[in-house]
Amino acid sequence: MEHAHSVTQAIAVIGPQLRIAQSEIGRMKGIIDTAATELLSSFGEIQGVFRAVDNGQFVIADAALSRAMTALQFQDMVGQLMTGLSERIGMATRVLDHASRTGVASTTSEVTEQIHTFPRQVVLQHDVASGDIELF
Amino acid sequence: MLSILAVDDSPSIRQMVSFTLKSAGYSVIEAADGTEGLAKAKEKAVNLVLTDQNMPLMDGITLVKNLRGLPMYATTPILILTTESSDDMKAKGRAAGATGWLVKPFDPVRLVEIVKKVIR
Numbered sequence: 001m002e003h004a005h006s007v008t009q010a011i012a013v014i015g016p017q018l019r020i021a022q023s024e025i026g027r028m029k030g031i032i033d034t035a036a037t038e039l040l041s042s043f044g045e046i047q048g049v050f051r052a053v054d055n056g057q058f059v060i061a062d063a064a065l066s067r068a069m070t071a072l073q074f075q076d077m078v079g080q081l082m083t084g085l086s087e088r089i090g091m092a093t094r095v096l097d098h099a100s101r102t103g104v105a106s107t108t109s110e111v112t113e114q115i116h117t118f119p120r121q122v123v124l125q126h127d128v129a130s131g132d133i134e135l136f
Numbered sequence: 137m138l139s140i141l142a143v144d145d146s147p148s149i150r151q152m153v154s155f156t157l158k159s160a161g162y163s164v165i166e167a168a169d170g171t172e173g174l175a176k177a178k179e180k181a182v183n184l185v186l187t188d189q190n191m192p193l194m195d196g197i198t199l200v201k202n203l204r205g206l207p208m209y210a211t212t213p214i215l216i217l218t219t220e221s222s223d224d225m226k227a228k229g230r231a232a233g234a235t236g237w238l239v240k241p242f243d244p245v246r247l248v249e250i251v252k253k254v255i256r
Binding site: 033036037040043044047063065066069070071072073074075076077079080123124131132133134135136 | 229237
């Protein structure tokens with residue numbers, strides 16, 4: 001009984017921490033999204049200025065802008081990873097909630113089922129180098 | 137002016153795609169998911185469709201299947217632009233009737249080159 005009691009106590013501590021982590025992931029995603037939108041808007045204005053300069057400088061500036069726009073897509077990839085992470089934390093939290101209520105982590109619960117069927121990782125990139133192109 | 141339908145649930149990616157293609161002289165229509173993309177494609181025929189794969193309501197491959205079922209999109213180029221890079225998903229895209237598979241992040245210059253190559 002002493003062991004069961006300590007597990008329940010651990011769940012009581014971990015559960016709220018996971019909820020905070022999930023909330024913080026949501027805030028991080030919001031900040032990154034806002035920053036990316038602002039940067040993109042600035043890029044549009046900068047490109048307009050570039051077009052007004054002489055051709056040689058424009059080519060250099062345009063190439064730099066292209067690299068910046070490729071790199072800026074980190075926001076989309078990081079956003080998808082954060083969404084996946086947040087959903088996984090949410091499921092882990094529900095498993096803990098279920099365990100704290102029933103005293104067992106049921107392997108047949110709806111949540112456990114969700115974990116087993118949760119989509120695999122869709123973002124496998126490790127950097128912001130542009131990806132492959134395949135025409136069929 | 138040649139028109140392109142850009143479908144992506146990420147507002148920033150839509151903005152980047154739109155910005156890139158408009159700068160190259162194309163007219164761009166935007167949609168936030170496959171359902172909206174299909175509705176806009178039916179409203180006005182476009183010369184090329186560029187779609188993400190993982191989106192709410194309707195994913196990219198389902199959109200491709202639906203478009204290929206419409207006579208007006210039987211031969212229109214459809215490119216999938218996605219973070220997905222697995223061979224399995226590419227094979228599904230190809231089987232659905234996609235013209236090509238582009239893995240994000242995209243290089244704006246390369247994107248325009250590919251669009252110029254396949255657009256009709």
